[in-house]
Structure formats: structure tokens, C-alpha cells
Amino acid sequence: MAKVCRKVSIKNQPSDFAYWQSRSYEERLACLEEIRQEYHGWKNITEQRLQRVYTIVKR
Template structure:
């Protein structure tokens, strides 16, 4: 994700909603994923990983 900083007068500022409506769905998802990773790092101080799931299967031998 490329970081871009733009300075504008506060009176000329558009809303965040308008900005995100102009972005492609792919760009929105990429940004959301980046925010999720940063939050996970901040909250848990760990790299996000897949959760382990265990399932017990019982097979009857009739």
C-alpha cells in the first residue's frame, strides 16, 4: 500500500465517506486488511495466524 499525504485547507476537505466511495473495491479491501493486521499487532503483539480447529469424528464399525 502506497502512503500518500496531501495538505488541504480544512474548509476544502471532503468527507471520508466520499473518499472511500471513490476507491475501488480492491483498494478498500487492501486497506481494511492492512488496518486489521495493524490492530492485531497492536492488541496481541503477535503476527496473525490461522486458528487451529480440531474436529472429533466418531465412526461406528457395525
């Protein structure tokens, strides 16, 4: 698959709305579900940290 990159001015940028309107509802829902799953994956990621252990010593 060849990577394609186009440089366009903001004024001549194609509309995202028109693109998604041209897709079937099944395709739009599939993409929405993919975005939703990706978001929940990012949301639930926590950084691994060292566990702290506390000990109480009687003096």
C-alpha cells in the first residue's frame, strides 16, 4: 500500500461531513465503535508504579 500525502490550503480542504454522509450507516457505525473502543482503552490505562509498603514500628 502506497502512502499518500496531500498539501491543501484550509480554504480548499474537503468537508469531513460530506465524506461521512457518503458512507453507509453500517460503515459509520463500525467506525464509531472503533473510536469508542480506542477511547475506553486510553481511559483505563494507568501507569505502573512501585508499590509502597508501610510498616508500623513500636518505639
